[in-house]
Amino acid sequence: MAKRLAPLLNRVLVEKIVPPSKTSAGILLPEKTAQLNSGKVVAVGPGARNRDGQLVPVSVKEGDTVLLPEYGGTEVKLGDKEYHLYRDDDILGTLHD
Amino acid sequence: MAKRLAPLLNRVLVEKIVPPSKTSAGILLPEKTAQLNSGKVVAVGPGARNRDGQLVPVSVKEGDTVLLPEYGGTEVKLGDKEYHLYRDDDILGTLHD
Amino acid sequence: MAKRLAPLLNRVLVEKIVPPSKTSAGILLPEKTAQLNSGKVVAVGPGARNRDGQLVPVSVKEGDTVLLPEYGGTEVKLGDKEYHLYRDDDILGTLHD
Amino acid sequence: MAKRLAPLLNRVLVEKIVPPSKTSAGILLPEKTAQLNSGKVVAVGPGARNRDGQLVPVSVKEGDTVLLPEYGGTEVKLGDKEYHLYRDDDILGTLHD
Amino acid sequence: MAKRLAPLLNRVLVEKIVPPSKTSAGILLPEKTAQLNSGKVVAVGPGARNRDGQLVPVSVKEGDTVLLPEYGGTEVKLGDKEYHLYRDDDILGTLHD
Amino acid sequence: MAKRLAPLLNRVLVEKIVPPSKTSAGILLPEKTAQLNSGKVVAVGPGARNRDGQLVPVSVKEGDTVLLPEYGGTEVKLGDKEYHLYRDDDILGTLHD
Amino acid sequence: MAKRLAPLLNRVLVEKIVPPSKTSAGILLPEKTAQLNSGKVVAVGPGARNRDGQLVPVSVKEGDTVLLPEYGGTEVKLGDKEYHLYRDDDILGTLHD
Numbered sequence: 001m002a003k004r005l006a007p008l009l010n011r012v013l014v015e016k017i018v019p020p021s022k023t024s025a026g027i028l029l030p031e032k033t034a035q036l037n038s039g040k041v042v043a044v045g046p047g048a049r050n051r052d053g054q055l056v057p058v059s060v061k062e063g064d065t066v067l068l069p070e071y072g073g074t075e076v077k078l079g080d081k082e083y084h085l086y087r088d089d090d091i092l093g094t095l096h097d
Numbered sequence: 098m099a100k101r102l103a104p105l106l107n108r109v110l111v112e113k114i115v116p117p118s119k120t121s122a123g124i125l126l127p128e129k130t131a132q133l134n135s136g137k138v139v140a141v142g143p144g145a146r147n148r149d150g151q152l153v154p155v156s157v158k159e160g161d162t163v164l165l166p167e168y169g170g171t172e173v174k175l176g177d178k179e180y181h182l183y184r185d186d187d188i189l190g191t192l193h194d
Numbered sequence: 195m196a197k198r199l200a201p202l203l204n205r206v207l208v209e210k211i212v213p214p215s216k217t218s219a220g221i222l223l224p225e226k227t228a229q230l231n232s233g234k235v236v237a238v239g240p241g242a243r244n245r246d247g248q249l250v251p252v253s254v255k256e257g258d259t260v261l262l263p264e265y266g267g268t269e270v271k272l273g274d275k276e277y278h279l280y281r282d283d284d285i286l287g288t289l290h291d
Numbered sequence: 292m293a294k295r296l297a298p299l300l301n302r303v304l305v306e307k308i309v310p311p312s313k314t315s316a317g318i319l320l321p322e323k324t325a326q327l328n329s330g331k332v333v334a335v336g337p338g339a340r341n342r343d344g345q346l347v348p349v350s351v352k353e354g355d356t357v358l359l360p361e362y363g364g365t366e367v368k369l370g371d372k373e374y375h376l377y378r379d380d381d382i383l384g385t386l387h388d
Numbered sequence: 389m390a391k392r393l394a395p396l397l398n399r400v401l402v403e404k405i406v407p408p409s410k411t412s413a414g415i416l417l418p419e420k421t422a423q424l425n426s427g428k429v430v431a432v433g434p435g436a437r438n439r440d441g442q443l444v445p446v447s448v449k450e451g452d453t454v455l456l457p458e459y460g461g462t463e464v465k466l467g468d469k470e471y472h473l474y475r476d477d478d479i480l481g482t483l484h485d
Numbered sequence: 486m487a488k489r490l491a492p493l494l495n496r497v498l499v500e501k502i503v504p505p506s507k508t509s510a511g512i513l514l515p516e517k518t519a520q521l522n523s524g525k526v527v528a529v530g531p532g533a534r535n536r537d538g539q540l541v542p543v544s545v546k547e548g549d550t551v552l553l554p555e556y557g558g559t560e561v562k563l564g565d566k567e568y569h570l571y572r573d574d575d576i577l578g579t580l581h582d
Numbered sequence: 583m584a585k586r587l588a589p590l591l592n593r594v595l596v597e598k599i600v601p602p603s604k605t606s607a608g609i610l611l612p613e614k615t616a617q618l619n620s621g622k623v624v625a626v627g628p629g630a631r632n633r634d635g636q637l638v639p640v641s642v643k644e645g646d647t648v649l650l651p652e653y654g655g656t657e658v659k660l661g662d663k664e665y666h667l668y669r670d671d672d673i674l675g676t677l678h679d
């Protein structure tokens with residue numbers, strides 16, 4: 001059985017969104033639609049500590065769709081699935097429809 | 098449909114201004130007029146946190162025309178359009194008529 | 195007799211978990227199951243000091259199963275057993291069933 | 292029409308002083324008189340923020356003649372004129388007659 | 389006569405423990421038992437100063453057996469004996485039976 | 486006419502002392518007497534700002550004879566004379582008869 | 583006449599102790615006795631400033647015999663004598679009989 005990971009400090013566990021390379025009707029999509037580097041937040045840490053030792057909560061929450069930097073992040077495998085850990089302040093923004 | 102990006106921390110989403118290479122009357126402009134590296138602010142983050150963990154608002158607001166540094170900024174594609182993300186303190190100034 | 199190590203500051207003593215390469219029934223497991231870099235916390239330091247000189251407790255406790263970074267950590271041998279020392283903030287997260 | 296630039300944070304917009312290479316009477320000046328790297332302050336930002344997030348005003352004001360460092364500064368073109376942006380703390384001093 | 393060294397700030401004077409290469413009965417020990425890099429604390433400084441200029445006491449005390457990092461430390465000779473100076477925060481932990 | 490320079494922040498304007506290579510009686514001095522790298526303070530800035538944005542006055546005053554570091558300092562020409570700008574904390578000490 | 587140097591900030595002026603290479607009876611000493619890199623404190627600065635701009639006094643005083651780091655320190659010649667300037671926190675400890 002896959003273990004569950006609770007990130008520490010301001011780390012954020014993200015499952016990257018693999019864009020469909022075909023539409024549901026089977027039409028091959030051009031490469032351009034695949035370029036947005038985004039993911040879904042699976043779990044967040046309690047936050048990093050400031051100079052006084054107090055926790056500063058992270059800026060995203062479980063379920064958020066986030067824009068990720070091109071480089072960075074630590075690959076983590078839990079069971080069959082592949083995730084990535086990012087520091088809260090490396091996540092560029094949240095994506096909304 | 099293009100997604101909307103809400104930048105995190107002190108990030109600023111900018112749409113670069115591509116200077117017209119011709120006047121509306123069709124006269125080709127000399128290269129010099131194209132040199133100002135400016136953009137329009139599309140969205141701003143809530144601000145970075147200071148040492149006490151409090152948010153310090155960014156210096157620009159949506160709709161501002163800003164002078165951008167020659168290097169830096171992260172390219173972001175939302176739908177068909179291309180944007181750039183800058184840290185608030187990398188933006189050089191605001192431009193006014 | 196093996197000595198006991200009490201880590202200083204925010205150091206965490208970890209015994210790495212060596213995944214079984216065979217099932218209890220003797221079936222050789224494929225390499226993929228061995229990839230999670232985890233360990234068991236054996237001892238924790240009192241915490242690092244913040245700017246005011248006060249101790250900030252570490253984020254993990256004895257007995258926690260933790261996800262470790264791919265690089266880093268100091269190898270320590272106590273008696274026959276091999277352990278690793280990590281700084282509290284280098285530990286990626288805690289693992290739960 | 293040339294745009295006006297309002298610098299952000301502790302940036303200072305400077306118009307460099309090009310020393311005359313001839314006297315008004317047409318006598319060619321020796322190279323030595325051209326060596327002082329100075330400029331006139333055209334606009335200043337509101338100041339950088341200290342650790343508490345409060346603005347610390349810049350040390351120079353519009354109209355000041357300043358001594359500039361040999362290297363550094365960002366070239367900015369507004370209309371036909373060329374300016375330079377410096378961080379407040381890179382400006383060496385103010386010049387007085 | 390050998391001089392006595394009073395370490396400054398958060399420095400710790402350590403006499404390294406050279407493990408016996410033979411048992412008291414004269415049996416040659418295998419190399420593995422020599423690998424623990426430990427020492428005895430001979431003297432400690434008053435502590436480093438925090439941002440407010442106040443002394444933060446060191447984490448170890450005279451007589452402690454400590455685990456030392458593989459690299460670092462300054463060799464000091466006092467009389468015939470050889471000691472090492474470490475910064476308090478470079479010492480990995482204390483060893484107990 | 487030479488301009489006067491008012492240094493900014495914690496900068497100190499120094500006129501280097503060129504040691505006489507001959508005595509007043511015309512005797513050539515050996516090289517050793519020329520080795521002290523000293524200067525006379527001509528003007529000082531108001532001081533650098535601490536973390537709270539308050540000015541911390543510089544440690545030297547106009548007229549002080551100071552010992553200068555071997556490297557560093559910015560050459561400044563005012564009229565015919567050559568000066569050097571140093572950061573207050575780069576000046577090694579004050580010299581007294 | 584030799585000038586007197588008053589060190590600035592947390593600088594410490596030290597006269598290095600050159601160990602005798604012969605005993606008073608003329609016996610040549612082996613090289614080992616010369617290895618302790620020590621000196622006598624000749625003058626100390628008022629101390630460095632902490633974040634609030636307040637002076638933090640240095641840890642040594644005039645007349646102290648100090649253990650010096652192997653590298654570092656600025657050579658200063660005052661009259662015929664050679665001294666070294668160290669930052670207070672580079673001095674390893676004080677030596678006592």
